[in-house]
Amino acid sequence: MSDSATLEAVNIDQDAGDFSYPEDYKHDAGIGLSEATIDYISDVKGEADWIREFRKKALRIFEDKPMPTSWATKDLENIVFENIRYYLSKGQAPTRSWDDVPDDVKETFERLGIPEKERKFLSGVEAQFDSEAAYSNVKEELSKEGVIFVNSTEGLREHPELFRKWFGKVIPTGDNKFSALNSAVFSGGSFIYVPPGVKVKHPLQAYFRINAENFGQFERTLIIVDEGAEVTYMEGCTAPKFETSTLHSAVVELVAMKDAKIQYITVQNWSSNVFNLVTKRGMAHENAEIRWIDCNIGSRLTMKYPGVIMKGRKARGEVISIALANDGQHQDTGAKMIHAADETTSNIVAKSISVGKGRSTYRGQVHIPKHLKGCKNNTECDALLINSSSRTDTYPAITVRGNQHATQHEASVSQVSEDQIFYMKQRGLSEGEAMSLSVNGFVNDLVREFPMEYSVELKRLIDMEMEDSVG
Amino acid sequence: MSQSLNIKNLHASVEGTEILKGLSLEIPKGEVHAIMGPNGSGKSTLSKVMAGHEDYEVTEGSVHMDGVDLLDMDIDERSRAGFFLAFQYPHEIPGVSNANFLRAALQARLPKGEEIDAVAFYKDMYSKMDALSMDRKFTARSVNDGFSGGEKKRNEILQMMMLEPHYAVLDETDSGLDIDALKIVAEGVNRMRSPERGFLVITHYQRLLDYIVPDVVHVMFDGRIVKTGDKSLALELEAKGYDWVTEELAATA
Numbered sequence: 001m002s003d004s005a006t007l008e009a010v011n012i013d014q015d016a017g018d019f020s021y022p023e024d025y026k027h028d029a030g031i032g033l034s035e036a037t038i039d040y041i042s043d044v045k046g047e048a049d050w051i052r053e054f055r056k057k058a059l060r061i062f063e064d065k066p067m068p069t070s071w072a073t074k075d076l077e078n079i080v081f082e083n084i085r086y087y088l089s090k091g092q093a094p095t096r097s098w099d100d101v102p103d104d105v106k107e108t109f110e111r112l113g114i115p116e117k118e119r120k121f122l123s124g125v126e127a128q129f130d131s132e133a134a135y136s137n138v139k140e141e142l143s144k145e146g147v148i149f150v151n152s153t154e155g156l157r158e159h160p161e162l163f164r165k166w167f168g169k170v171i172p173t174g175d176n177k178f179s180a181l182n183s184a185v186f187s188g189g190s191f192i193y194v195p196p197g198v199k200v201k202h203p204l205q206a207y208f209r210i211n212a213e214n215f216g217q218f219e220r221t222l223i224i225v226d227e228g229a230e231v232t233y234m235e236g237c238t239a240p241k242f243e244t245s246t247l248h249s250a251v252v253e254l255v256a257m258k259d260a261k262i263q264y265i266t267v268q269n270w271s272s273n274v275f276n277l278v279t280k281r282g283m284a285h286e287n288a289e290i291r292w293i294d295c296n297i298g299s300r301l302t303m304k305y306p307g308v309i310m311k312g313r314k315a316r317g318e319v320i321s322i323a324l325a326n327d328g329q330h331q332d333t334g335a336k337m338i339h340a341a342d343e344t345t346s347n348i349v350a351k352s353i354s355v356g357k358g359r360s361t362y363r364g365q366v367h368i369p370k371h372l373k374g375c376k377n378n379t380e381c382d383a384l385l386i387n388s389s390s391r392t393d394t395y396p397a398i399t400v401r402g403n404q405h406a407t408q409h410e411a412s413v414s415q416v417s418e419d420q421i422f423y424m425k426q427r428g429l430s431e432g433e434a435m436s437l438s439v440n441g442f443v444n445d446l447v448r449e450f451p452m453e454y455s456v457e458l459k460r461l462i463d464m465e466m467e468d469s470v471g
Numbered sequence: 472m473s474q475s476l477n478i479k480n481l482h483a484s485v486e487g488t489e490i491l492k493g494l495s496l497e498i499p500k501g502e503v504h505a506i507m508g509p510n511g512s513g514k515s516t517l518s519k520v521m522a523g524h525e526d527y528e529v530t531e532g533s534v535h536m537d538g539v540d541l542l543d544m545d546i547d548e549r550s551r552a553g554f555f556l557a558f559q560y561p562h563e564i565p566g567v568s569n570a571n572f573l574r575a576a577l578q579a580r581l582p583k584g585e586e587i588d589a590v591a592f593y594k595d596m597y598s599k600m601d602a603l604s605m606d607r608k609f610t611a612r613s614v615n616d617g618f619s620g621g622e623k624k625r626n627e628i629l630q631m632m633m634l635e636p637h638y639a640v641l642d643e644t645d646s647g648l649d650i651d652a653l654k655i656v657a658e659g660v661n662r663m664r665s666p667e668r669g670f671l672v673i674t675h676y677q678r679l680l681d682y683i684v685p686d687v688v689h690v691m692f693d694g695r696i697v698k699t700g701d702k703s704l705a706l707e708l709e710a711k712g713y714d715w716v717t718e719e720l721a722a723t724a
Binding site for chain 2: 434444
């Protein structure tokens with residue numbers, strides 16, 4: 001069966017990520033955050049002065065900004081910035097061959113199945129271990145066409161003119177406290193450039209791995225897709241289950257030039273001690289399309305609202321989001337659609353599942369100003385509750401000015417009832433299987449939008465998560 | 472080891488109220504038994520207790536399936552061991568296609584690591600759907616979602632045919648069916664009759680028993696079996712009404 005072959009190929013389960021190797025780092029910025037931390041990072045990376053200054057300015061903004069607890073959860077106050085380690089690396093440039101990757105790092109990614117996936121269906125892979133990429137490779141035919149796929153450190157060094165032009169332009173440093181923090185201490189992440197007219201057939205994949213305890217991972221990704229070009233980018237994330245909490249705070253900026261298409265897929269499977277506070281936004285020029293497919297499973301708290309600024313006429317933005325909040329987890333997710341040109345179209349479909357004491361929150365912002373014509377937005381958010389103690393909240397903010405637009409908003413809350421589970425168990429399914437089938441049924445119409453390999457992976461993650469929740 | 476579904480002195484209650492009050496009944500493999508009784512006599516409770524619904528507490532008695540203690544097993548174990556309940560009100564499972572549901576149920580019966588043969592599965596399912604005059608489009612539709620009453624009942628019989636249980640309880644399968652649907656459902660059940668399988672048909676009306684002819688008919692009243700006979704008992708009940716049984720009971724009390 002091809003089904004089971006694929007299943008094995010993308011075999012990732014909840015516990016597969018729960019292991020770590022002893023620490024052996026050449027560069028360690030120590031514990032806590034100050035200007036000295038930034039100097040350490042900039043020195044290790046051998047960065048240009050403008051970047052060092054950019055970082056230091058960001059640190060001041062980060063320090064000035066209050067925690068967004070006026071609207072967000074108080075759990076944010078449990079992040080102790082002084083106890084976090086901001087930079088850890090083995091001091092080795094990323095290699096183009098898995099053979100040259102240090103053994104413990106290579107074993108980590110092998111256990112997560114990354115090299116195997118690369119052989120099977122990917123155009124390029126970047127694998128980041130704590131602060132820096134350990135491996136980075138793109139298929140030869142793509143580099144010949146001028147496609148650049150490197151980590152951000154290398155991108156800054158080798159392609160400064162391209163990088164600087166768009167860096168921090170889609171998401172300004174001061175956008176929020178965590179985008180400022182990322183701008184101060186960023187390391188790793190991907191830099192991608194696709195030249196005009198090049199359509200990258202197979203996905204490019206990045207894998208982010210946290211290995212060390214008390215560590216903060218702050219990758220910075222910038223993807224620029226030139227006129228008429230197309231790319232699909234996929235990121236996966238895991239971390240071991242440490243006793244103390246870990247911080248992951250990324251900034252991802254996408255730029256789609258005229259007629260370009262970007263599809264950005266996240267399948268996140270963080271362990272339940274990770275604070276995952278990520279800012280993601282794309283800018284779509286004329287007739288360009290940006291699509292975020294965002295699957296949030298795991299973590300202690302995720303706050304993430306992928307956005308699209310539709311800057312050119314007929315630009316399109318889409319967010320498809322699936323969030324699964326299990327016991328002790330809070331998924332605070334949503335979307336941001338900023339219409340800034342005529343005839344722009346946005347679509348948001350968000351589905352959340354709350355299990356046990358898990359909590360999910362949807363926040364959506366849609367902005368259509370008065371002076372524009374012919375803009376459209378469709379927003380759907382559906383919540384599924386499994387177990388009476390779980391909680392779900394919806395905060396849609398749709399601001400539409402002017403009368404030449406069309407918007408539509410639908411929301412629903414449904415529940416997997418005990419009688420439904422009884423019915424399924426009477427047919428021989430275990431409780432875990434019954435719940436996971438119900439959850440998969442709930443997200444089924446969205447999963448169909450995914451490339452096959454990822455839909456299989458997502459289904460597996462849901463199965464694992466539901467089996468675990470039964471205990 | 473007796474080859475039967477054997478219920479002995481079963482007492483069960485819901486929220487402290489006793490509904491089954493010492494019910495005994497044995498269905499040997501290969502036989503079709505019917506239970507008839509007025510509303511509120513505990514017919515549906517009996518089916519749910521046998522299936523293991525958690526709202527019901529068994530306070531006394533036993534149920535053995537081919538000598539194995541059924542009450543000792545979890546709901547899904549009972550199913551995999553060969554016990555099937557066709558629901559009076561089948562549940563809807565949004566987003567899960569009929570085909571996927573059946574496949575998952577069959578997969579759950581295989582040893583770990585063994586995969587169901589998809590081609591054989593579809594072939595088998597299609598032939599059974601044809602026997603029940605079910606349109607092929609039902610394979611892709613969500614389980615019972617938006618089905619009419621008759622479609623839901625036909626779907627229950629399809630599930631039974633696919634899972635091939637040793638014992639099947641049909642809880643008021645005739646309710647909400649028109650005569651054509653009733654004939655199709657009965658035909659499905661009759662095809663399943665075999666020396667290797669026992670049936671318990673729960674019904675309020677005699678009509679279903681014209682099409683599924685039982686070997687034994689029991690009358691249930693106030694949580695117990697109060698009368699047992701052959702198929703003519705069903706006709707007698709139909710003619711005289713349930714009052715006849717209750718009056719007779721009162722007279723012998």
